[in-house]
Amino acid sequence: MTLTREDIAKYPFLADAAEEVRRVNLEIQSLDNPELESIIKRAANRIREALENNPPRVSYRKRQEDIEIPSFPVAIIMAASSGSNYIKRRYALGEAIRAYNLLIEEEREKILEVAKAFNWRIRQVKDIIGNRRFDFALSFIDYLRNTKPFHEERFKLVNKPLIKGDVYLTKREAARLLQEEVRKRIEDKLNMEIRLKLPDRLLNQIENLKRKYAGYKEKRILEEAPKEMIYEAFPPCIRQLLSAAKSGQHISHLGRFTLTSFLLNIGMKIQDIVDIFRSSSDFNERLTRYQIEHIAGSRGSGTKYIPPSCETLKTHGLCPDFEACGNVKHPLASYRRRMRTFKKE
Amino acid sequence: MNNTLFIHDRFAEFYKENASIIKPPSKISQREFGFFTFKKDIVIRHKGFLNVKDLRNYVKQIIPSHAYYSAAYYETPEESMEKKGWLGADLYFDIDADHIPTKCRKIHDTWKCKKCGFQGRGIAPAECPICSGRGFEERKWPCEICLESAKYEAIKLLDFLIDDFGFSHHEIQVSFSGHRGYHIQVESEKIRELDSSARKEIVDYITGTGLNPIYHGLQGTPRGRHVTSGPHMDEPGWRGRIARGTHEFLLSIRKEDLEDLSLKKKLIDEIISRREEILRSWEKEGPWSLIRGAGVETWKKIIGKAIESQSAIIDTVVTTDIHRLIRLPYTLHGKTGWLKTPIPAEKIEEFDPLSSAIAFKRGEATIYVEEAPEFRIGEETFGPYKNIKVELPLAAAIFLLCKDAAKVVD
Structure with missing residues (x-):
């Protein structure tokens, strides 16, 4: 394959990464090199662009190969050593969208x-x-x-x-x-361990970026499960499974898993879930409890499971109404949305 | 003598002579094996074998009622699930008459209330009409119509795998399951590492789940009131399937079929009265723009029927499960005494499971049959039976015993 320098400036992720990083390493050790000043500036600027634009978008500077090419691996090192998942994800996406916009012109x-x-x-x-x-x-x-x-x-x-x-x-x-392939490749690079000792000047830049952009985003955690449960807000898939369980009808393995993990995630107690399955003809309390505890993460691998996505439920014939939940992609999200409208009424 | 012991002894005799036909999966040392035994509730899992000789000897020794291997490859198959080290899995499809709504099920499938003994036909109800009990013993019968409809689904699936997915015949292994269906396995380096979500997309493709005809050539005016064009029958992939399925649906159309789709009365009359014209239209652009008042939404409803008939009915869970255990080829199925039997993909049409999958070819046995519909084994037809003592060829006797429809007579 023949890549011109212009190509590499456009698609810097194609360059031999190991070689690039080795080269930049060397240069980073000698920060007094004045040429490096503009490279570091552009590197920080690449990350900033990704964080400031929505959707994130890094620009392409024509005919500046000497800066465009080396600033990419420097930006990678900076974003990686920020330790912020938000900055990493955002930056990877920004570079990927940059590549997309250049590719469609090719x-x-x-x-x-x-x-x-x-x-x-x-x-x-x-x-x-x-x-x-x-x-x-x-x-x-x-x-x-x-x-x-x-x-x-x-x-x-x-x-x-x-x-x-x-x-x-x-x-x-x-x-x-x-674009997706590029995003993944860059994210992989960003998640590699950085063993390099970075000069203070670079570290300061990274700190600035973090302070400015990553502060509150990092704190975003999953919404806490609401205290009360509102049956009327259950999505149709769960309602159907629940009434089947209560009337003792046969439910597939995936159906039982979906129902149980849903109820656990909205805060139902294990004992109450055991009781739901009581009407099943082959009900076995000990086994049922064991399985529920497994899904709750208190047994086995310790993984706490969440219900399958709407897509998966459709594939396995467990979604009774493709249109009932609008754009929602997950039964738990559907529940949360229905809760909000329910409360407003 | 009790039934289980009798069946166990016949299975033992069979494996003593014929264990050498058991066909090992490729890369045997990377597979997990699992077995059901005749001792109640004893399941052996997480077994590993280094070579086929050990596997066959083991089968001879434990006499399983069912024998399985993993579609997955593992670093250490004998470890617990978390520690096995998943390396990949074959792409697996299971077609089972259980999932196909054949009409004959109402005739030959039976259920019996565990509490009061009340019996009925078809699929078991949620609740016993007599005692409201909720536990049932179900007996599903592998009748010829069910087996044929499973075969038809298998043939449709093969078309998807070869024409759409581009697999070659040597990558595809078709088998009769030994009971009510067919297994189709794709073994190829390129699909081995597909994760569950990629396999789910393959399932959706084959079942037509999430298909929107507007991506397959159905075009209308901006607000969708009129359709301007649609796919043609000789086109590849789902485009051709949509056209062929629509053609098929309209070919034998009855008023009731269209009423089921809740179309407007005027529209139904128009479609019915112009049937001939519609059928002729396939020689050119198809009927898509022919019918006034049939917009994009109307055609989508009709195409929905086409998708139903053109898709293949597969067990969606089996294909997306990347740790699935699969019946081992040329082992006995504990519910029939028949063999899981591999078939070359191009020979499936003429394959007759009721001759080729028969394991017990010699001997007779006398049994007392409680109830059994008519069935065929090889060239011979048996039954129907009701509360009668009969002497039958061993294959027929074992089949009824495995189905729990008869008792051994000493």
């Missing part, structure tokens, strides 16, 4: 080159399916790997042309998937 050949650098099984096509023209055919395996966090309907595999193992994509869609 020729298809360049996109192909970048995709291949990530070992994608991809080829260029000029196929017309229906009346749409597609630019790339990508292995469904790579497709699934990179659409995992996407929730839009149009990115669901079932809504894509899939022929002989390849998903057909437009240029823009391929760039969107690459």
